[in-house]
Every structure is written in structure tokens, then in C-alpha cells.
Amino acid sequence: NAGVTQTPKFRILKIGQSMTLQCTQDMNHNYMYWYRQDPGMGLKLIYYSVGAGITDKGEVPNGYNVSRSTTEDFPLRLELAAPSQTSVYFCASSEGPPNSYNEQFFGPGTRLTVL
Amino acid sequence: GESVGLHLPTLSVQEGDNSIINCAYSNSASDYFIWYKQESGKGPQFIIDIRSNMDKRQGQRVTVLLNKTVKHLSLQIAATQPGDSAVYFCAENSLGDAGKSTFGDGTTLTVKP
Numbered sequence: 001n002a003g004v005t006q007t008p009k010f011r012i013l014k015i016g017q018s019m020t021l022q023c024t025q026d027m028n029h030n031y032m033y034w035y036r037q038d039p040g041m042g043l044k045l046i047y048y049s050v051g052a053g054i055t056d057k058g059e060v061p062n063g064y065n066v067s068r069s070t071t072e073d074f075p076l077r078l079e080l081a082a083p084s085q086t087s088v089y090f091c092a093s094s095e096g097p098p099n100s101y102n103e104q105f106f107g108p109g110t111r112l113t114v115l
Numbered sequence: 116g117e118s119v120g121l122h123l124p125t126l127s128v129q130e131g132d133n134s135i136i137n138c139a140y141s142n143s144a145s146d147y148f149i150w151y152k153q154e155s156g157k158g159p160q161f162i163i164d165i166r167s168n169m170d171k172r173q174g175q176r177v178t179v180l181l182n183k184t185v186k187h188l189s190l191q192i193a194a195t196q197p198g199d200s201a202v203y204f205c206a207e208n209s210l211g212d213a214g215k216s217t218f219g220d221g222t223t224l225t226v227k228p
Binding site for chain 1: 124147149156157158159160161164166204206208215216217218219220221
């Protein structure tokens with residue numbers, strides 16, 4: 001299994017541009033998550049999904065959109081990039097909810113810079 | 116608001132010594148806690164977890180202790196090795212917030228040979 005894969009690894013955007021961060025998992029996990037990690041900080045939840053067709057907001061959803069049309073894929077969309085969105089973005093997945101011994105598996109991250 | 120925090124941002128230990136990394140949380144409803152290890156340039160990796168009905172759980176070279184009275188948990192690493200150098204995060208969940216984990220800011224552990 002490849003686990004959780006993310007593309008691209010790095011990206012530089014200009015203010016106002018849009019892009020989609022891709023995330024795919026091959027473990028048939030129901031739950032998927034998007035986090036952002038600012039320098040020297042912990043992870044903050046942007047959006048999560050408990051299954052195909054179902055998404056919900058996390059702690060910092062403003063400026064982002066997600067969709068979950070398949071079990072495997074959970075893309076994150078930035079419509080109007082802003083410097084405040086400069087961060088490292090991690091996608092994760094788990095078989096069940098993370099509140100009951102369901103380990104979250106993380107991808108390698110996408111480093112995004114908005115100039 | 117709710118928060119999860121680590122007591123010290125950095126910790127330096129000698130190879131072979133034991134390491135203790137601490138974490139405090141504020142949400143009384145938290146009932147599941149996880150420790151993650153994040154190496155440079157990589158995503159977090161699960162180390163060990165514990166439910167609120169336990170006060171201690173052991174893994175291979177790692178032990179997590181939970182004190183619900185003072186809302187504190189710690190990660191103990193025995194015989195610390197250079198490969199243990201990383202940033203360590205605690206995270207908490209509650210049954211009422213299925214899907215949402217709250218992460219602390221991390222402690223950077225440096226192991227000196």
C-alpha cells in the first residue's frame with residue numbers, strides 16, 4: 001500500500017490565484033482530513049470527511065473548499081490565495097473516528113507559499 | 116476556548132537517558148489522547164494513545180501517563196536514541212466531536228550522542 005499520497009510537494013502561488021491540493025489514500029479508509037501546520041505550531045483541522053459525499057468544517061475552514069466524491073480522494077481547493085494561507089498542508093485518513101483507537105495516517109505534506 | 120499545550124518547546128537529552136515530554140489540556144470532555152512524532156520534512160506519525168479510563172499505557176520504549184485531575188499527560192521515552200530526535204505533539208479528542216482532533220504546538224526533542 002502507498003498509504004496517503006499528496007501532490008504537489010511544493011507550490012508557490014501569487015495572491016488571488018487558485019489551486020487544488022490532491023490527496024489519495026489506498027487503505028479504504030472512511031475518514032479523511034485536511035490540516036495546516038504553520039511554522040513552529042501544531043496542526044489545525046481545516047475540513048474532514050466521514051465518507052464519500054460527506055464533509056464538515058474543522059477549526060479553520062475559511063478560504064478553503066473540499067469535496068469527497070470517492071472513498072479514495074479528498075481534494076482541497078484554494079479559490080483566492082492569500083499570504084495567510086502560506087503553510088504546510090497535511091492530508092490524513094483513518095478507518096474510523098479519531099476518538100476511539102483509530103490511528104490517523106498522514107501524507108508527506110504540501111508546502112505552499114503565497115506571495 | 117479549548118487548547119492543548121506542551122510545557123516546553125524544546126528538550127535536549129543525552130543518548131541513553133530517559134526523556135519526558137509533557138502536555139496540558141483544558142477540555143474536560145477530552146477522553147482520548149494521542150502522541151505523534153514528526154520528523155523533519157515528514158508528516159506526523161502515531162506513537163501511542165490512551166483513553167481517559169486509563170492512567171497509563173505502555174508501548175515499545177514509550178509510556179504515556181494521563182492525570183485527569185490536573186488535565187495533564189506525558190510521554191516517556193526510555194533509553195533515548197538519536198533516531199528519536201523529532202518534534203512530538205499531543206492531540207486530544209472527545210466523543211462529542213467525532214472527527215476533530217486538537218493538536219498542541221509541539222516539543223522539539225534533540226538527542227545528543
